[in-house]
Amino acid sequence: MPDLALTKKDFTSDQEVKWCPGCGDYSILSTMQSFLPELGVPRENIVFVSGIGCSSRFPYYLETFGMHSIHGRAPTIATGLAISRPDLTVFVITGDGDSLSIGGNHLIHSLRRNIELKILLFNNRIYGLTKGQYSPTSEQGKVTKSTPLGSLDTPFNPISLAIGAEATFVARTVDSDRKHFTEVLRAATAHKGSALIEIFQNCPIFNDGAFDIVKDGDTKGAALLQMVHGQAIKSETHGLVHDGASLKVVELGSVSESDLVIHDAHNADPSYAFALSRLSSSELSHVPVGIFRDVQRDGYGSMVNNQVADIIAAQGAGDLNSLLTSGDTWDVQ
Amino acid sequence: MTKPVVSLDQVTIRFAGDSGDGMQLTGDRFTMDTASLGNDLSTLPNYPAEIRAPQGTIPGVSSFQLHFADHHVQTPGDAPDVLVAMNPAALKANIKEVRRGATIIVDKDEFTTRNLSKVGYETNPLEDGSLDSYKVHAVGLTSLTVAALSELSLTRKEAERSKNMFALGLLTWMYHRPTESTENFLKAKFGKKPEILAANLLAYKTGWNYGETTEDFAVSYEIAKAHMPAGKYRNISGNTAMAYGLIAASQRSGLKLFLGSYPITPASDILHELSKHKKFGVITFQAEDEIAAVGSALGASYGGALGITTTSGPGVALKSEMIGLGVMLELPLIIIDVQRGGPSTGLPTKTEQSDLLQAMYGRNGESPVAVLAPSHASDCFDIALEAARIATTYRVPVFIMSDGYIANGSEPWKIPSVDSLPDLHVEFAKTQENFMPYLRDPKTLARPWAIPGTKGIEHRIGGLEKADKTGAISYEPANHDLMVRARAAKVAGIEVPDLIVDDPTGDADVLILGWGSTFGPIASAIEALRESGEKVAQAHLRYINPFPKNLGAILEKYPKVLVPEMNLGQLAMLLRNQFLKDVIPCNQVRGLPFTTQELIDSTMAVLHA
Numbered sequence A: 001m002p003d004l005a006l007t008k009k010d011f012t013s014d015q016e017v018k019w020c021p022g023c024g025d026y027s028i029l030s031t032m033q034s035f036l037p038e039l040g041v042p043r044e045n046i047v048f049v050s051g052i053g054c055s056s057r058f059p060y061y062l063e064t065f066g067m068h069s070i071h072g073r074a075p076t077i078a079t080g081l082a083i084s085r086p087d088l089t090v091f092v093i094t095g096d097g098d099s100l101s102i103g104g105n106h107l108i109h110s111l112r113r114n115i116e117l118k119i120l121l122f123n124n125r126i127y128g129l130t131k132g133q134y135s136p137t138s139e140q141g142k143v144t145k146s147t148p149l150g151s152l153d154t155p156f157n158p159i160s161l162a163i164g165a166e167a168t169f170v171a172r173t174v175d176s177d178r179k180h181f182t183e184v185l186r187a188a189t190a191h192k193g194s195a196l197i198e199i200f201q202n203c204p205i206f207n208d209g210a211f212d213i214v215k216d217g218d219t220k221g222a223a224l225l226q227m228v229h230g231q232a233i234k235s236e237t238h239g240l241v242h243d244g245a246s247l248k249v250v251e252l253g254s255v256s257e258s259d260l261v262i263h264d265a266h267n268a269d270p271s272y273a274f275a276l277s278r279l280s281s282s283e284l285s286h287v288p289v290g291i292f293r294d295v296q297r298d299g300y301g302s303m304v305n306n307q308v309a310d311i312i313a314a315q316g317a318g319d320l321n322s323l324l325t326s327g328d329t330w331d332v333q
Numbered sequence B: 001m002t003k004p005v006v007s008l009d010q011v012t013i014r015f016a017g018d019s020g021d022g023m024q025l026t027g028d029r030f031t032m033d034t035a036s037l038g039n040d041l042s043t044l045p046n047y048p049a050e051i052r053a054p055q056g057t058i059p060g061v062s063s064f065q066l067h068f069a070d071h072h073v074q075t076p077g078d079a080p081d082v083l084v085a086m087n088p089a090a091l092k093a094n095i096k097e098v099r100r101g102a103t104i105i106v107d108k109d110e111f112t113t114r115n116l117s118k119v120g121y122e123t124n125p126l127e128d129g130s131l132d133s134y135k136v137h138a139v140g141l142t143s144l145t146v147a148a149l150s151e152l153s154l155t156r157k158e159a160e161r162s163k164n165m166f167a168l169g170l171l172t173w174m175y176h177r178p179t180e181s182t183e184n185f186l187k188a189k190f191g192k193k194p195e196i197l198a199a200n201l202l203a204y205k206t207g208w209n210y211g212e213t214t215e216d217f218a219v220s221y222e223i224a225k226a227h228m229p230a231g232k233y234r235n236i237s238g239n240t241a242m243a244y245g246l247i248a249a250s251q252r253s254g255l256k257l258f259l260g261s262y263p264i265t266p267a268s269d270i271l272h273e274l275s276k277h278k279k280f281g282v283i284t285f286q287a288e289d290e291i292a293a294v295g296s297a298l299g300a301s302y303g304g305a306l307g308i309t310t311t312s313g314p315g316v317a318l319k320s321e322m323i324g325l326g327v328m329l330e331l332p333l334i335i336i337d338v339q340r341g342g343p344s345t346g347l348p349t350k351t352e353q354s355d356l357l358q359a360m361y362g363r364n365g366e367s368p369v370a371v372l373a374p375s376h377a378s379d380c381f382d383i384a385l386e387a388a389r390i391a392t393t394y395r396v397p398v399f400i401m402s403d404g405y406i407a408n409g410s411e412p413w414k415i416p417s418v419d420s421l422p423d424l425h426v427e428f429a430k431t432q433e434n435f436m437p438y439l440r441d442p443k444t445l446a447r448p449w450a451i452p453g454t455k456g457i458e459h460r461i462g463g464l465e466k467a468d469k470t471g472a473i474s475y476e477p478a479n480h481d482l483m484v485r486a487r488a489a490k491v492a493g494i495e496v497p498d499l500i501v502d503d504p505t506g507d508a509d510v511l512i513l514g515w516g517s518t519f520g521p522i523a524s525a526i527e528a529l530r531e532s533g534e535k536v537a538q539a540h541l542r543y544i545n546p547f548p549k550n551l552g553a554i555l556e557k558y559p560k561v562l563v564p565e566m567n568l569g570q571l572a573m574l575l576r577n578q579f580l581k582d583v584i585p586c587n588q589v590r591g592l593p594f595t596t597q598e599l600i601d602s603t604m605a606v607l608h609a
Ligand SMILES: Cc1ncc(C[n+]2csc(CCOP(=O)(O)OP(=O)(O)O)c2C)c(N)n1
Pocket: A052, A053, A054, A055, A056, A071, A094, A095, A096, A097, A098, A099, A122, A124, A126, A127, A128, A129, A130, A135
């Protein structure tokens, strides 16, 4: 593999990056650019497809193939591409409005089908590009330009939604934690079907500090419940124990270490991952990060291509003349 | 006793019954047997949007009309010469269109007081003299069928279900159709259910024998073979021809066929048909909605496949934004709109041509696309190849405007040899230095088709306006003006064949200019008008955007141009706009094709105005 001595620079396009200073998107981009050389896929075989939003400008800044499409529809385009070109590695870049509001339908259907897509959901809990309206992940009561008296909608929990949509890989990370994000990317790209990664992303202009609890040195240690497969799920101060059919956060000292839930990302039963997803509320007092669920199911694209290959193997490739002359025919002299 | 045989040159038969009576199947079988006998033909299936409207009611009536002849047939026929009515509702719904003197065959068992009152007959039309000007055969289709099947271990209900085969057998005898192909068809269809197969075969045979032996049917009819160019033929519907044309385009271009579709009447059969042909490397993707359907097709196209989406008017409305992206990305994309009655859900199973302006203009911004329209069922095959040529050569979305009439209607088709089909080979952009994704080909104005996987030409595209040549995002006023005009010029410059005018004397008093599925009805009206001594010309548009280069000159030549359309004047609006020609619109939106007679009347009105 001669190509693979690529560096971060090789994945950096010549386009000037135009996010606001301090935007969380910068660190996400930088982590991705650093990670791509390690992926071992030639640049020409990587495609980033995005929707519309600040986050969706992402593809312009990567020296790979890329498409900045239309609002909410990136999964559809990526689906056609991934199915018809199984040789490619296809990423979808989307925002919380893009994927959960206008594009909600496509998100759930690509997850249930298990299309070979790596979907990065930049969740800043706000509409950035349209200058600060509340989004489907904004906490109830959010005061924005379009909700001066506070928003009334109950927000989506993207992780719960994805698990409910039969997703086979679901993870959460934080924009500024390069190391954690890189680990999640590594696992997501190794996963065969679709992978959804929710990234907490700070928008300093319209929703600054939304994730401070999980970023500030003082609070994050307690708030972030680290999920590592095979290890106890815990933060610096709290741990997780079984509570009947569900899960409960307890102070570390209050139970013995052996009572803590040992994380099993490969648990076939989605209710386990779902229970984990319910631990984080809008206030973010306890936020599981890492991989909620990573189970194997055949990828849709590979099944589609196998169906074609199998029928050709069984019956031979189609012959146009035989097709046209099939059925009842007659000759006119 | 041998019964006399009368020779006819043409016949129009309409099979009508309840949605559950199997009239479409009956019509289809009669069509197949007629086609293989060598008559020319044209069909018109007409069925309700409801799968099962209440039994025995007018809304539940389903019909299938077939016109066949010893000469070239242009339309499914205006007025039936024979009506087969399986119940009072079918009689009531269809009688007004049946010509006086026609033959009417009814299932008299169904003419009960209850069934009659269901559709508002106060007296029995079989007895009250109201059908005196028709040749009525009141046959106990149900009772005869049940009696014939009494040996089989079927319930009465099950036995009754074969009465359509009895009717088919009777008509097959009346018109000297061969029986083998229907017998083979039944064997293939019911091979796994021997009882049902036996019932159908027996009912079919009994119907045939009934004609042969009873005195009710004194004569049978013969229609000689039509003179058709030598070759191998099959009968084909528009939707099947479209599917075959798309497969042919994939084979001739070497591009993988990718269909993204969401089911909708009357387009779904293209999805069904293509789904059967995976061994051609065809990928069919039933998406979650129309947006995803066209999105996946565009994504596949971006990856180097022949991206196609099939739908009807409501689906086009949902696809608009993505088609706009296709215009901006300048990628090949084929959108097939099998039009139906609108607006909104409209008349799902009826035909109309009212999406033309939607296809032309139904997007934000200056968003030009190519627009083609097949003229008749088998033309869908050729138009699919043409759409692929234009989409891949010019890298542009191409609309194909089919409609319910040609999609479901069928006609004999001379099967082309594969070698005679156009070569649609395309070149993708190759590895190169300083690749420019929006550098245009000087002749076609197309940009390169630069697919992922090609080393060294990694680049980013999107819906934002792009700088000329480099494709980088650009908000420059002058650049936007340049790019809008470039996209328009590219579509305007698409090479399409000149329009051919059929005007034997060269000095016709009126030109009838149509598009799409009105071809047959117009041609049939022209024939009749010429027979009565009128000088009329016909030209038919298969290319609507861009129009053929000689269209302006043709419009100038004829003082009177009549434009029949199944809408309120959409092509007329385009013609007036582009050529400042005051064409004469001729419109109807009844959900059915024009009859020959109404086109004759409209033309006469123009001629003698
Ligand atoms: C069809 C359509 N409707 C609306 C818009 C306007 N619009 C652009 S981005 C956006 C919301 C973006 O929010 P999000 O997806 O959260 O992305 P962010 O900017 O926060 O990264 C909206 C409403 C659009 N571009 N297209």
